[in-house]
Amino acid sequence: MCTNEHPAVARFRDYLRIKTVQPNPDYETCSKFLLRQAEEIGISAKIIRFQDVPERPIVLMTWEGRDPSLSTLLLNSHTDVVPVFEDQWNSDPFGAAKLENGDIVARGAQDMKCVGASYLEAIRNLKAQGKQPLRTIHLSYVPDEEIGGAAGMEHLVNSEDFTKLNVGFALDEGIANPKNGLKVFYGERTAWWVNVIARGNVGHASMFIKDTAMSKLHRIINRFMDFRAAQEKQLEIGVHHNGKRYALGDVTSVNLTKLQGGVQHNVIPEEVIAGFDIRISPGVDLHRFKQMMEGFILCESDTRIEYAQYFDYNGTTKIDNSNLWWVAFQDYCKERDEEIEPEIFPAATDSRFIRAKGIPALGVSYLKNTPVLLHDHNEYLNEKIYLEGIDFYTGLINRLANLE
Ligand SMILES: [Zn+2]
Numbered sequence: 001m002c003t004n005e006h007p008a009v010a011r012f013r014d015y016l017r018i019k020t021v022q023p024n025p026d027y028e029t030c031s032k033f034l035l036r037q038a039e040e041i042g043i044s045a046k047i048i049r050f051q052d053v054p055e056r057p058i059v060l061m062t063w064e065g066r067d068p069s070l071s072t073l074l075l076n077s078h079t080d081v082v083p084v085f086e087d088q089w090n091s092d093p094f095g096a097a098k099l100e101n102g103d104i105v106a107r108g109a110q111d112m113k114c115v116g117a118s119y120l121e122a123i124r125n126l127k128a129q130g131k132q133p134l135r136t137i138h139l140s141y142v143p144d145e146e147i148g149g150a151a152g153m154e155h156l157v158n159s160e161d162f163t164k165l166n167v168g169f170a171l172d173e174g175i176a177n178p179k180n181g182l183k184v185f186y187g188e189r190t191a192w193w194v195n196v197i198a199r200g201n202v203g204h205a206s207m208f209i210k211d212t213a214m215s216k217l218h219r220i221i222n223r224f225m226d227f228r229a230a231q232e233k234q235l236e237i238g239v240h241h242n243g244k245r246y247a248l249g250d251v252t253s254v255n256l257t258k259l260q261g262g263v264q265h266n267v268i269p270e271e272v273i274a275g276f277d278i279r280i281s282p283g284v285d286l287h288r289f290k291q292m293m294e295g296f297i298l299c300e301s302d303t304r305i306e307y308a309q310y311f312d313y314n315g316t317t318k319i320d321n322s323n324l325w326w327v328a329f330q331d332y333c334k335e336r337d338e339e340i341e342p343e344i345f346p347a348a349t350d351s352r353f354i355r356a357k358g359i360p361a362l363g364v365s366y367l368k369n370t371p372v373l374l375h376d377h378n379e380y381l382n383e384k385i386y387l388e389g390i391d392f393y394t395g396l397i398n399r400l401a402n403l404e
C-alpha cells in the first residue's frame, strides 16, 4: 500500500470499505464512521431514527452559519450501494483497491460515496481556512435510496426535523461523463415500476385454448414494446429547439425486467406477471401517461396493473435568472472554466422528494472524464479526479453558503 497517500483519499477508501450493500446494508458501522468524521472536523452530528424503521438510520450534520435565520444549504447523499456480481469483479468490490494508475475500484466509488465523502472533505477544508459560512449548512446521509427511499429521504422530508432545517437549496448526486464537461441535473424522470397481472383460461397445453393468461400478457407486452420502440426512435432523431440532440432524460424508457408464472410445460398457467421499469420524461403529463398504460390492458379481460414504485410529481428546478442558487452555481462553474451540461437525470434520485417539497435541487457528481459505471461491474473513480472534485466542492459550497 502507498504510504504517502493523500489523507482524503485514505478516508474515501475507508468509507468504500463499509459494506452498505443492499439488501442488508451495514448502516450501523457506516453511521459510526460518519459521526467520527463530523467529530474530527468539528461540526455537530446526530442520528435520526424513525420509530417504524429504527434500523434505517439517517446521519444529519450541521455547521451553523453566521445568520441562522437564512434558509440553509443541504448537501445530500445516500449511503447504500447496489448489489454486486462478485465473480465479475477483478478485485474485492469492498476492498477499495487502488490500481497503479490511481483508479480506486469499489462499489459506490461513483454512486455515490465519492460525493458524500467529498462534501466532508470540503467542509474540512473550509473549517481549516477558518471560515464560517453566512448560511447554515446541513449534510444528510440517508439510507435506502437504491430501493426507493421510503425509509430514507422520503421519510426525512416528511418529518418535523426536516421542516426545521429550513432548506433553501440542495445538492445531490449526478452521473459520470466520459467527456470533460460536468453533467448537472435539474430534474429527473419519474420512475414507475409496474406489474401487469394477467389471468386466463387453463387446460392441456397441447390445445388451442382461447384467452390464456399468457396470450393476453403477450399482447400487452407487445403494446409496451411498440411504445418503447417509438421512444427509442425519438432518442435517435429528436432535436431540441436550441439544436441540441435529445438525451436519455428527454424520452420515456420502458423495459420488461421481470417475468413470473408457469408451473409445468404441459399446463396452461392460470396467472402470469410481467414487471416493467418505466422512466417517464418530465415533459410528459403523468395522468395521461397512466391512461395510455391502462389502455394497453383495457381490452384484455381479467388483467390488472399494480405499482411497485409510483411517484406523481415531476417538477424540475429552474435554471434561469429567477433561481439565484442556479445563478451562483453557474457563475462559479464559469469562473473555474468548468464546462457544464444541464440535463434531466435519466434515472431516479432522492432529489425528487426534495423538489416535491418545492425546494430547488441540483444533481452533480464530480465525475468528468470518467466512464459511466454506476451499478456496473468494476465501478471505479480515479484518485486525481476525486481530489479535483474536493477542490470543486470546497469552492462551490463556500459560494452557495455565502449567497446573500
Ligand atoms: Zn445513487
Ligand SMILES: [Zn+2]
Pocket: 082, 111, 146, 374, 375
Ligand atoms: Zn444508484
